[in-house]
Amino acid sequence: MASTAPDPTTTTTVAAQAIDAVKVYGSGATEVRALDGVTVGFDTARFTAIMGPSGSGKSTLLHCVAGLDTLTSGRVLVGxxxxGTLGDRDLTRLRRDRLGFVFQAFNLVPTLTALENITLPDALAGRKPDQEWLDQVIDTVGLRDRLGHRPSELSGGQQQRVAVARALANRPEIVFADEPTGNLDSRAGREILDFMGRAVRDLDQTIVMVTHDPVAAGYADRVIFLGDGRVVDEMHEPTAERVLDRLKQLGD
Amino acid sequence: MWTLTVKGLLAHKLRLAATGLAVVLGVAFMSGTMVVTDTIGRTFDDLFATVYDNTDAHVRSAESVEVGFGMTDRERIEAGVLDTVLAVEGVAHAEGLVEGYTQIVGADGEPVGDPGMGAPTFGINWPERGELNPFDLAEGRAPERAGEVAIDRGSARRGDLAVGDTTTAVTQAGVVPVTIVGIVTFGGADSPGGASFTAFTHDEAQRLLAEPGRYSYIDVIAEPGVSEEELRRRLVAALPGDLEVLTGSEIIAEEQDVMREGMAFFNTFLLTFALIALFVGAFIIHNTFSIIVAQRTREMALLRAVGASRRQVLLSVLGEALAMALGASAVGVAAGVAVAAGLRALLAGFGIDLPEGGIVLSAGTVAAAMTAGVAVTMVSAVLPARRASRVPPIAAMREVAVDTSSRSRLRIVVGLLVLAAGVLLLAAGLAAPDAATVGGGAAVTFIGVAALGPVIAGPVSRVIGAPLPRLRGITGALARENALRNPKRTAATASALMIGVGLVSFITIFGESAKASIDRILRDAFVGDLVIDSGSFGFGGLPTELAPRVEAVEGVAAAVSLRGGPVELAGETTFLAAADPVRLEQVMDLEVTAGDLSALADDGIAVSRQVADGEGWAVGDVVPARFARTGSQELRVAAIYERREAAGDRFISLAAHERHFEDRFDMVVMVAFEPGADRDAVRRAVEAVAADYPTATVQDLGQYVEAQAAQLDAILGLVTVLLALAVLIALLGITNTLALSVFERTRELGLLRAVGMTREQLRALVRWESLLIALLGTAMGLAVGLFFGWGLVRSLAGEGFTELVVPAGSLLVIVVVAAVAGVLAAVPPARRAARLDVLRAVTVE
Structure with a gap:
């Protein structure tokens, strides 16, 4: 397992990392250790998938590294x-300026158009978006003709594409995706994964994705397996079949 | 299903609490008003029962003219009647009493009390017989010789007067020096209903208050064994037919009724505001239940899917409403007792002093307030409950449907019809005129505008919110979109505010128009130089000796007095002014177009063109009139004039006034200078004369106009304060709606926080949405207020309302206040939104 831990001296290539991350919910008899000493790094310009059975702590890890939740002990570094040293205001700014998010559902503000949703973080910061980059992102996800539409006028797949575009629009250090294809049919899901893959390869973006779908994980450069709040394995250059096999082994 | 109702109540208790508060406030105001009225009523009932405790019969003239507010102008009787009464078998004692206007002057030189605006100020003789004396001596002794008086404790306190002080008293016979020898209470009250009493000796009272040898009435005590009825029979047999005799019980009942009738106006006045508050509450209850039902669509559908009937769902929602209504109304009734104390303090602040007394919470008050609270709640909840019962079972499987009914054609048609009905009712009410119809018309108009609200909410909010995105960037844009996304909800919330703002702006426009009209009328009609005002409208005022004294001042061309009193003219009770017809034209331009004022003599009447046309009178016609003092008379129409607003619609000569009225006071004395007189010097000389008369205020036209406006301002101020409750309840509605919206948008707000919206930005988002709703309500209110103001002023054009003034400054203040209040209303929901747990918000299933 030691081989999976990042070398702390090579942080330049690590976009974010968790060190001895522990997250405990409840106390006493109802205590749940969602994260039980996780140490893991996410490399820059790579697509990392986090997998594991329900209750393995994969979503908790993502939330904590993304600054949406706080650890009971241990540290999270983004760059x-x-x-742990940031208050709510600085955490919010960090999410706004340095991170991107794609959730499983309800990613978009229903009262804003697709374009307004994409540029929302910049708008919240009172910044003008980088037009050249924005065009690139919009073309990558293929949304040029849908920019004026409200979310209710878009299909589920289109909505997730807008969400991916929004996550990429402010050129974040990391994009966190929590089951981004969970609510989509397989074709729309493949499209989203394709876009995310291209964002990493063509646009040098860093993506960390939680998923329970081996097919989705197959699009990643690297898969980290969690079980009972610990990192139990990892796999580089995965395919859906290998991931599925590994999951079966882990399940035994 | 009842279990479900109870569970529903518990689950939504926070949301219902805010709604309940709207009911509580309305009911509390209503029960508070009734408690005040009941308490005062009881106080007076007890008071009169105590005062007339020993009186077995009350003898007075049968000739009287109703003045209104339960007051009556009654002829006095000859003192010789007392001897007749005393000679009747079975009469143990009898005493003649004389009552009339008196105003005692306080230590600061100002007369105590304000009979023009407030309770009357009486002078009376000190009754010799203890049993018939309504007063209890608290300090000092009874007046025994001329120049000695006893005054009530309330007046002593207000005037800072004590036993042994010397001061003056303003009476019909002039301003007389008096020494205070006694302080009295009246049936246990310091000052009955704020009225003031100055008790003189018997002879002084007759000399100063009436005419020597006359009494207002005679109170009689029977010998033991003679019943009230028997005594009355004997008295009636012995006395001439133009006198009437009441038993002790009857006079108590009559005095109690008179006071109740006087209070009824007051009660209606306050209850109107309670009803307005409940009306606003109805909007909020309706809105809250609509939102809750919409948010629970899936729950309702699930119930239907598992077998609940429509009726059961309907009853479940109505059950929640009923439980809330009962709880809130009960709290409201209890709170009403506290409100009663507050109302009393508020009214005292505006110079309306109410007597002290133990709080009376009658069963009638409880029943009426509870009924009103429950009825308003249930009526408001019926439509949402019906909507809940119509949720199809399949909705359980669907995402919550988008409500598209906001701009339906049906809504526009129905809204316009209701609005038209309201406007027609208003017009009919104004034409009648009938206050209840006007009120109903206004309410229906408000409902019509509210029904159209969702249609206009979009465009209006878009316009009001247009600068928001530029001012506040994405937060502003989101706030505007949030306000627009559910036009029905936004409109309903804004409508509640519309009512308060509409009424306040209406009152403001009406008040400013009234002031401008008064100003215009007086400036047009008044051609004199000074006005000596008493602030009185018929009861008391300026001793008549003042006018001749002023006229004797060098440089004064004329000092023309204006008097008046009640008369029954052609079958209707009205106010009849009196003035010297010839000299009146030196100070006032009446534009006489038929007949001649100089032909008024002592049997003529001058009337305005409006009255003449309305009654079909022409110069030379004879009009039947009835006076309290002289009974049925005939008046000859001698002149018809156009400027009715300055001198009123009808007046007679001073000579005729002296014949028909016993009380003689000048309400105002208008002064014209000699041409070329030294104005400042003449004014100083007039002021020096007027200084002998504490009730006189010397003003030039500008000051007089200002003083009239100030009186109006005081009333408008009171009305505005009372309307503030309606605005407050509407703000609760905004708070409630936003809280419900924040709850509904938990995930969306969480998403915004996740992608980088700061807490401050989130609070601003809620705040700006609130501001938009408040401004929408204000805009709707201003529109309705403008319309009401225009309508009333136009309909009163014949009454002298020549000016329609839209006071931009005051209306701007209303907008600013509403905006600030809107921001304040957003504080609790904004705080709640900002405290939202980001993670829970975005991961909620």
Whole structure:
């Protein structure tokens, strides 16, 4: 297992990392250790998938690294920034300026058009979006002709594409995706994964994705397997079949 | 299903609490008003029962003219009647009493009390017989010789007067020096209903208050064994037919009724505001239940899917409403007792002093307030409950349907019809005129505008919110979109505010128009130089000796007095002014177009063109009139004039006034200077004369106009304060709606937080949405207020309302206040939104 831990001296290539991350919910008899000493790094310009059975702590890990939740103990670094030292205001700014998010559902503000949703973080920061980059992102996800539509006028797949575009629009250090294809049919899901893959390969973006779908994980450069709040394995250059096999082994 | 109702109540208790508060406030105001009225009523009932405790019969003239507010102008009787009464067998004692206007002057030189605006100020003789004396001496002794008086404790306190002080009293016979020898209470009250009493000796009272040898009435005590009825029979047999005799019980009942009738106006006045509050509450209850039902669509559908009937769902929602209505109304009734104390303080602040007394919470008050609270709640909840019962079972499987009914054609048609009905009712009510119809018309108009609200909410909010995105970037844009996304909800919330703002702006426009009209009328009609005002409208005022004294001042061309009193003219009770017809034209331009004022003599009447046309009178016609003092008379129409607003619609000569009225006071004395007189010097000389008369205020036209406006301002101020409750309830509605919206948008707000919206931005988002709703309500209210103001002023054009003034400054203040209030209303929901747990919001299933 030691081989999976990032070398702390090579942080330049690590976009974010968790060190001895522990997250405990409840106390006493109802205590649940969702994360039980996780140490893991996410490399820059790579597509990392986090997998594991329900209750393995994969979503909790994502939330904690993304600054949406706080650890009971241990540290999370985004770049050089220790999230544990940040208050709500700085965490919010960090999410707005340095991170991107794609959730399983309800990713878009229903009252805003697709374009307004994409540029929302910049708008919240009171910044003008980088037009050249924005065009690139919009073309990558193929949304040029849908920009004026409200979410209710878009299909589920289109909505997720808008969400991916929004996550990429402010050129974040990392994009966190929590089951981004969970609510989509397989074709729309493949499209989203394709876009995410291209964002990493063509646009040098860093993506961390939680999924329970081996097919989705097959699009990643690397898969980290969690079980009972610990990192139990990892796999580089995965395919859906290998991931499925590994999951079966882990399940035994 | 009842279990479900109870569970539903518990689950939504926070949301229902805010709604309940709207009911509580309305009911509390209503029961508070009734408690005040009941308490005062009881106080007076007890008071009169105590005062007339020993009186077995009350003898007075049968000739009287109703003045209104339960007051009556009654002829006095000859003192010789007392001897007749005393000679009747079975009469143990009898005493003649004389009552009339008196105003005692306080230590600061100002007369105590304000009979023009407030309770009357009486002078009376000190009764010799203890049993018939309504007063209890608290300090000092009874007046025994001329120049000595006893005054009530309330007046002593207000005037800072004590036993042994010397001061003056303003009476019909002039301003007389008096020494206070006694302080009295009246049936246990310091000052009955704020009225003031100054008790003189018997002879002084007759000399100062009436005419020597006359009494207002005679109170009689029977010998033991003679019943009230028997005594009355004997008295009636012995006395001439133009006198009437009441038993002790009857006079108590009559005095109690008179006071109740006087209070009834007051009660209606306050209850109107309670009803307005409940009306606003109805909007909020309706809106809250609509939102809750919409948010629970899936729950309702699930119930239907598992076998609940429509009726059961309907009853379940109505059950929740009923439980809330009962709880909130009960709290409201209890809170009403506290409100009663507050109302009393508020009214005291505006110079309306109410007597002290133990709080009376009658069963009638409880029943009426509970009924009103429950009825308003249930009526408001019926439509949402019906909507809940119509949720199809399949909705359980669907995402919550989008409500598209906001701009339906049906809504526009129905809204316009209701609006038209309201406007027609208003017009009919104004034409009648009938206050209840006007009120109903206004309510229906509000409902019509509210029904159209969802249609206009979109466009209007878009316009009001247009600068928001530029001002506040994405937060502003989101706030505007949030306000627009559910036009029905936004409109319903804004409508509640519309009512308060509409009424306040209406009152403001009406008040400013009234002031401008008064100003215009007086400036047009008044051609004199000074006005000596008493602030009185017929009861008391300026001793008549003042006018001749002013006229004797060098440089004064004329000092023309204006008097008046009640008369029954052609079958209707009205106010009849009196003035010297010839000299009146020196100070006032009446534009006489038929007949001649100089032909008024002592049997003529001058009437305005409006009255003449309305009654079909022409110069030379004879009009039947009835006076309290002289009974049925005939008046000859001598002149018809156009400017009715300055001197009123009808007046007679001073000579005729002296013949027909016993009380003689000048309400105002208008002064014209000699041409070329030294104005400042003449004014100083007039002021020096007027200084002897504490009730006189010397003003030039500008000051007089200002003083009239100030009186109006005081009333408008009171009305505005009372309307503030309606605005407050509407703000609760905004708070409630936003809280429900925040709850509904948990995931969306969480998403915004996740992608980088700061807490401050989130609070601003809620705040701006609130501001938009408040401004929408204000805009609707201003539109309705403008319309009401225009309508009323136009309909009163014949009454002298020549000016329609839209006071931009005051209306702007209303907008600013509403905006600030809207921001404040957003504080609790904004705080709640900002405290939202980001993670829970975005991961909620």
């Amino acid at each position: 050089e920034t220790d999230l």
